[in-house]
Amino acid sequence: MPLDLTVYNDRQWATTDEDLEYIGDRLNTMHHTALISETRIKKLNRASPLILQAALLGSKEEGLYKPK
Numbered sequence: 001m002p003l004d005l006t007v008y009n010d011r012q013w014a015t016t017d018e019d020l021e022y023i024g025d026r027l028n029t030m031h032h033t034a035l036i037s038e039t040r041i042k043k044l045n046r047a048s049p050l051i052l053q054a055a056l057l058g059s060k061e062e063g064l065y066k067p068k
Contacts, residue, residue, distance in 0.1 A: 001030070001031070003023075003026060003027060003030065005023070008022075008023065
């Protein structure tokens with residue numbers, strides 16, 4: 001089932017600068033369906049450095065997710 005974000009409209013989720021962790025928390029409680037198998041995932045190609053550079057054009061480094 002998709003998450004109906006209209007239930008959060010009273011919190012102005014679409015335009016706020018505040019943390020949206022409550023949406024992530026809700027997503028984590030929902031059932032997840034795998035779209036592709038583990039076998040297919042292992043066969044995926046990595047993006048080239050040029051593609052990665054193009055994908056990040058115009059982004060601000062301080063706003064990007066940095067895995068720990």
